[in-house]
Amino acid sequence: MDLVSILLLALILATVAAFYFVFASFAWGAGYQPAPRRTVETMLRLGEVGPDDRLWDLGAGTGAILFRAARERGAYAVGVEVEPVRVLILRLRRRFGRRADRIEIRWGNLFEQDLAGATVVTLFLWPEAMARLKSVLEHRLAPGTRVVSHWHRMPGWTEVASDRETRVFLYRVPGRASG
């Protein structure tokens, strides 16, 4: 194989790997895109995330929200991620960074988590996933639990606060209908 063929093969493999990394998890609920730094700040600020919180980041990616919630806000942060390469990155970041005792990584499907003890849930997902997640959150979270979403709104819920510039929306889980 000559040099040009080797370079071409490497380019094709790199492109396939990049497509896999970003788009494959669409099948589960969202592709990969890290929330920008300022957006994360807004999410944590609007969500009033602090040391007494147990935050679940559903679809944790490589940890843009998760690690800052624990390391800058002191929250106990649980990150759920389905894509194994990102789970490995999350585990390495947890292992070699600060506050490992306040960070939990779960490899799994966000729709199948018990969300135990959650006081805040953070989301940066695709609209179809948000619609599916709505009834899951209503059943598994206590009424009043804070849910902070970046980019997409939760259909049928009323925002408590929002930031238009970064497209961050804060909700409180509505009470269950009686009867």
Ligand SMILES: C[S@@+](CC[C@H](N)C(=O)[O-])C[C@H]1O[C@@H](n2cnc3c(N)ncnc32)[C@H](O)[C@@H]1O
């Ligand atoms: C747009 S990224 C957001 C990552 C991170 N929360 C952030 O804001 O930087 C969405 C992440 O959700 C993950 N994801 C999508 N569907 C999922 C599912 N059903 N269970 C767990 N993770 C999922 C994707 O693999 C991807 O890493």
